[in-house]
Structures are given as structure tokens and as C-alpha cells.
Amino acid sequence: MDLLMCSEDMMPETPEGVIQGPGNMSEILARRQLSCDLKFSNDEPGPLGHTDRNLLDPRMLHHMLKMEEVLHEQLSPIMFTYLQDQVTPRMRQDTLCWLYEVCEAEGYPEEVFLRTCSYIDRILSVYTLVPNQLQLLGVVCISISLKFHGINFKMDKLLYYTANSVPKNLISDWELMVLYGLKWDMATIIPTDFIQMFEAILPSSWFEDKVMHQQVSAYLSLCATDCSFMLHTPSTIAVASLSVAISHLISKEVGEEVLERFHQLTHIDKDVIRSVMEKIQIKLAQSIIPEENLTTDCDPGLNNNNKVINKHNVIQFHNDEPMTLDKIEELCQAETPTDVNDLFF
Structure with missing residues (x-):
């Protein structure tokens, strides 16, 4: 495999005005307490087009399931064992959490x-x-994704979130390298592709307010950042996330009925779906900070040896930098994404 080397230092001093905080999805979800405040769009989004009924054809679902299998085979579940000898799952998680906050901001x-x-x-x-x-x-990758979706953006704004640690003159060359690595296939299947299709066959009243969408969005984001979900296909994650949200907001009985219906549509093993649902619920339980003590598992899905939570409510990260209650309160008030210097590599 090719070893991509870069002589520039990507981790310079942090300029003033950039909010610092740990890039950890567990803490991001915790400080919002999963109160459905998680959102990617503005409060007043632009007008949306009508759903193309042809996209709801069963043949389209069958085609998407075949496409996701092809793309999913390109992911190597042992990438961190044999291919990435320096990059760790925690580094990937921290980077994706930082990107999450950029998208949210x-x-x-x-x-x-x-x-x-x-x-x-x-x-x-x-x-x-x-x-x-x-x-x-x-x-x-986020610039390619924005271009794929036809969204206008300023590269300088993205570089600002890196504290200008990424040289602008490298972007074009790396875009070509990434596109070559993707085999120029940017239309990758993601869980929301299935969510939109599944919503069309469920009662519209369930989605009249934003609560259902926001809960499902939180679950999908958590799955995207946690390496333990990489083995599952986007359709499995979509079914599990939607089933968990329905079980939580409506009832467990209805959630089971919906799960059975999704199983008949996608032919995904029900035991696999339930295992993913259980894993989502475990990660959520780890990410929520109880109000009485504000303690949490600061590293979901990874070895608990990477952190220590003591009786003084100080969360100790793997780099031995303490996370005190004052720091947590400061993070709750932050309005801009975390800085690159807070990605603990």
C-alpha cells in the first residue's frame, strides 16, 4: 500500500478565537443530553422538493442493497491492524467528532x-x-461531500476550523488523491438513503415534528463515529436507529412491529438488527451524563483503560489531561467546533 507522507506540520499553535474542547462524540451527546437539540440544519431550512415516488419502488430498494454490499466490501475491518500502523481507532473517532461539530456549526x-x-x-x-x-x-473529504451535494462553501472557512493548520495549496492534490482512492465513486450509500425510503412506508404522523428526525440523526451520528459499527452495512444501521427511536418515542411493541416489517423488506437478519439496537442503546447509556454527578464514559466503544473516573468527578483521558466539571461546563457553552490541538493523537 502507498504511504502518504506530508512534510508540513498540521498541528501548530492555536490562534486566539478558536474554542478548545475534546473531540469526543460521547461528550458531544452528553452535553446536549440527547434532548433533541442535535441538528445539522438551520431552524428555518429552505424549501424541500417532493419525494419522487419512483424512489419508493421495491426495485430501487433492492438495487440500493446490492450497491451498499459492493461499497461495504471496500472497507477493511482490519485496517487498524495491518494497514494503519500509526493511525488508531481513537484518532479516527476524534477526527470525525471534530467534523461533526464543523457540520453542526x-x-x-x-x-x-x-x-x-x-x-x-x-x-x-x-x-x-x-x-x-x-x-x-x-x-x-468534507469539501468533496459538499461539492457532491451541490452546497456552496468557502474553503477558507473550513481551514479556519483547523486553526489554519492545513496548507491550502495541498487541497487540490489531495482531492485528486482521494477521488482516485474512491475510484471516482462519490455516490456512496449512507444510512439516510434508507431512512428516507423507510419513512415513506411509516405513518406520516410520526414525523410531523422534529423529535423523531433528531433522535434518529443522533443515533446515526453516533454510529458513524464509533468504529464498532463499521462492520455493519448502512441499511442495518438505518433499520436499527429508526427502530430504537420508534421504541423510545412510541412504544417497544410498535418498535418490534416496525423491525419485523423492515426485516421483510430488507431481509436483514433480525438478530443482527437487535444486536445493533442493543449496541446503540449501550453507547447512549455511556454517553449521557447524570445530572447528579456529571460523570460519563468518555470513550465509548474503546478499552476502559484509556480513562479513569474518580470520586472527585474528574475524567482522566488517555493523555493524562484532566477534564474537570468547570471544563465540562465551558464545553456546554461552546458555540464553535473543537480545535485540532484537542485531537489527542
Whole structure:
């Protein structure tokens, strides 16, 4: 495999005005307490086009399931064992959490973030990278995703979120490298492609307010950033996330009925769906900070040896930098994404 080297230092001093905070999806979800405040779009989104009924044809679903299998085979589940000798799952998670906050701050659609995550995973399955190239890869992948969705953006704004640590003159060359690694196939299947199709066969009253959408969005984001979900296809994650949201907001009985219906449509093994649902619920339970003590698992899906939570409510990260209650309160008030210097490589 090719080893991509870059002589530029991607981790310079942090300029003033850039909010610092740990890039961890567990803490991001915790400080919002999954209160359905998670959103990627503005409060007043632009007009949406009508759903093309042809996209709801069963043949389209069958075609999407076949496409996702082809794309999913490009992901190497052992990338961090044999291909990436310096990049770790935690580094990937921190980078994606940072990208999540960039998308949230800029009001980008949810699909932009999920497709960016897919691009990054596919590239990590092809090229060997070093840690200081991850943020550059993230900027390049999100720019490709934005262009794919036809969304106007300013590259200088994206570079601002990196504290200008990513040289602008490298973007074009890396875009070509990423597109070559993707085999110029940017239309990767993501969970929201199936969510839109599944919503059309469910009662519209369930989706009249934003609560259902926001809960499903939170679950999909959590799955995208956690390496333990990489083995599952987008359709499986979509079915599991929607089933968990329905079970939580409506009832467990209705959730089971919906799961059975999704199984008949997609032919995904019900035991696999239930295992993913259980995993989502476990990750959510780990990510929520109880109000009485504000303690949480700061690293979902990874070895608990990477952190220590003591009786003084101080969360100790794997780099031995303490996370105090004052720091958590500061993060709750943050309005801009975390800085590159807070990605603990």
C-alpha cells in the first residue's frame, strides 16, 4: 500500500478565537443530553422538493442493497491492524467528532457528514496515513461531500476550523488523491438513503415534528463515529436507529412491529438488527451524563483503560489531561467546533 507522507506540520499553535474542547462524540451527546437539540440544519431550512415516488419502488430498494454490499466490501475491518500502523481507532473517532461539530456549526445537512465519514473510512482502507494527515483528509473529504451535494462553501472557512493548520495549496492534490482512492465513486450509500425510503412506508404522523428526525440523526451520528459499527452495512444501521427511536418515542411493541416489517423488506437478519439496537442503546447509556454527578464514559466503544473516573468527578483521558466539571461546563457553552490541538493523537 502507498504511504502518504506530508512534510508540513498540521498541528501548530492555536490562534486566539478558536474554542478548545475534546473531540469526543460521547461528550458531544452528553452535553446536549440527547434532548433533541442535535441538528445539522438551520431552524428555518429552505424549501424541500417532493419525494419522487419512483424512489419508493421495491426495485430501487433492492438495487440500493446490492450497491451498499459492493461499497461495504471496500472497507477493511482490519485496517487498524495491518494497514494503519500509526493511525488508531481513537484518532479516527476524534477526527470525525471534530467534523461533526464543523457540520453542526455551519448548518450542513446530515448527509454531508455521513458521506464524509464514508469517504474517510474508504480512504483509510486503501492508503496508509500518518496521524498529522487525518485533519487534512477530513477537510478534503468534507469539501468533496459538499461539492457532491451541490452546497456552496468557502474553503477558507473550513481551514479556519483547523486553526489554519492545513496548507491550502495541498487541497487540490489531495482531492485528486482521494477521488482516485474512491475510484471516482462519490455516490456512496449512507444510512439516510434508507431512512428516507423507510419513512415513506411509516405513518406520516410520526414525523410531523422534529423529535423523531433528531433522535434518529443522533443515533446515526453516533454510529458513524464509533468504529464498532463499521462492520455493519448502512441499511442495518438505518433499520436499527429508526427502530430504537420508534421504541423510545412510541412504544417497544410498535418498535418490534416496525423491525419485523423492515426485516421483510430488507431481509436483514433480525438478530443482527437487535444486536445493533442493543449496541446503540449501550453507547447512549455511556454517553449521557447524570445530572447528579456529571460523570460519563468518555470513550465509548474503546478499552476502559484509556480513562479513569474518580470520586472527585474528574475524567482522566488517555493523555493524562484532566477534564474537570468547570471544563465540562465551558464545553456546554461552546458555540464553535473543537480545535485540532484537542485531537489527542
